[in-house]
Amino acid sequence: MADDIHGALREAIRTILPDVECVLGWGSGPDPLRSAPLFMKSPEDVERFRAGELAVNNLAVFLPEYAGRKVGIVVKGCDSRSVVQLISETLVKREEVVIIGYPCRGVVDVAKIAAAIGLGNEDLEAGLVERAEVNGDTVSVTVRGETKTFPFKDVMAAKCSICRYPNAVLHDVFIGEKAEAREDSYADLEKYEAMSLEERFRFWEKEMERCIRCYACRNACPLCVCRDHCVASSREPHWLSQADSTRDKLFFQLIHATHLAGRCTGCGECARACPVGIPVGLFKRFINRAAGQLFGFQGGLDPEAVSPLQRFLVDEPTIKEKEWK
């Protein structure tokens, strides 16, 4: 990401710092490829701020924790939609958050880089990366003293190549020129839809087998708002058993997806958070598309809107009823 945008972003953060408890942004993580959420309170903290292709975390997930206190947040396009959805659901107050946007070119998928840096058929780990650099359209990564360069688009997160809203949809400050939007035709789902139900079930059974029920997918989701009161861990009601069974694990994914119907903004954090790489984002993609087709609705675009499954209308304008009722 260009230095001048970084400079201007830092300046914008410093400007709002006196009015807020802290500003949520990104800093460096455990290795050069990974970033970590950064909670900036002082101008020195702002020095450690970095945005751009490695700034993967969606910081909107933290906003409800700061209810009643004013904070600032730096957002990519997708992050901003989570903020908007949270505002529309009254979980975040508009006046309690200062939103700083910037044009997003997309973020990396660390797992894709790890696979790409493999030598021969050995796929390596992000934890071996000694240096990482994004220069315009390429990513250079050094492992065991050897540098490899790949086109950025090859290691970009899947959500970014189909991103329709790369610029914050709601912001108080926007730094830089707006980035170009892309199209999403849900082409990634075709492969799964071509499977028979039986095949699909086998696919998920195999994937869920390695689920450790850590619920990182749930907790990284900014719109999984029940937090400490999720039915998945509750004994009362006792809907899910504690057995180590793919049935219960899959059941939870279906609960998550249906609770996100028409609310999910496609930030992809559920799948990114999964430590064992289960593509749990697919469930939400399916259900999001359905919500779009049925109700003509997309979450996270309008802070005044109410998601279709959170309201009741006698006649849904987009659903053709039977001729007589």
Added chain:
Amino acid sequence: MNAALKFLPHEHLKAWLEELAGTMRVLAPQKEGAAVVYRAFDPSREPELIRKPTESAKHILFPRSEALFAFHKKKAPFAPDSLNPDGSQAEKEEPATPAMELTPPEQPGPTVVFGMTGCDAGGVTTFDPVYGGRYQDPYYLQRREATVLIARACNEALSTCFCTWVGGDPANRRDADILATRLENGWLLEPLTERAERVLGSTLLGDAGEAEAREAEALHAKARAAIGEAPDLTGIEDALPALFDDKDFWWSESAACLACGACTYLCPTCHCFTITDEKAGLSGVRLRAWDTCMAALYTLEASGHNPRGQKAARLRNRVGHKFAYFLKNHQGRISCCGCGRCIKSCPSSVDIRRIVLNALKRAKGKEAANG
């Protein structure tokens, strides 16, 4: 030099594991999607012996969820009131007491784990005093005794590895039954306990000597150097309790935490569980399943009160347990083996090393300020 060193040429690895699979359960790391997990050895696939397993091996000895027993409640037969022919009340039979039938679960038989990391073996020996000390857990102990652990020496360290900070070593000889080192032409197998004998009788194994031992040592030294100097953690068991009420410290350290269970469930040393009865009608099973101190439910009391309502208090418990309370209960042993999974797989990049170092620094600062 250890005369019992064995050498397994690379081309014999699968044949050897297959041979073992004839009489025991053989588990090895296997690539699955983007992850590396432990699976029953499958001769049609290559075990993954370069990348470090995403999950730890603890579930082999301490399953994610296990049946402690199955139960079936037998209802007393129904004894209806009845009348004598003259209309008087007949004497009622004493109802039989309802009986509870308990069935113990089946336990896996002899098992061998090939290719766990040395730090994972360190995880196992932190379990031992918990489940085989003052409290003897028959389920754990049965599996522990039936399992041969073959740890492989690490030839390189990840950015998140820190076994040497906590008494570990990339070539860990303290905790496993066998240390395996990948040499150029094969695996060097070094038996460390008596259990090792159960798997080293094969004719596929040759003897190894000085040369192989030297080659292995050189690799071990290289891996050690890659991890770098370990900081001195002396005093951490007092530093953490001294910061127990330091809200600013724990709030700032936990700011990025999502309070999920990835860190604790991937951790080789986390050993907490919860017990639930899963029942339908009169039958059911009592399950013991993993639990995590990062979850709200972990400390939720029946009254509704939760002494660790906030994630800061939960993170404090995770770090405090590993680097302070456990040491006090178990002869100074740190219940972290430095595998770094909690850092590597944390969706928010929370780094336990940073928390521990910051705690030491902050406690020292406080002490100095208090004179």
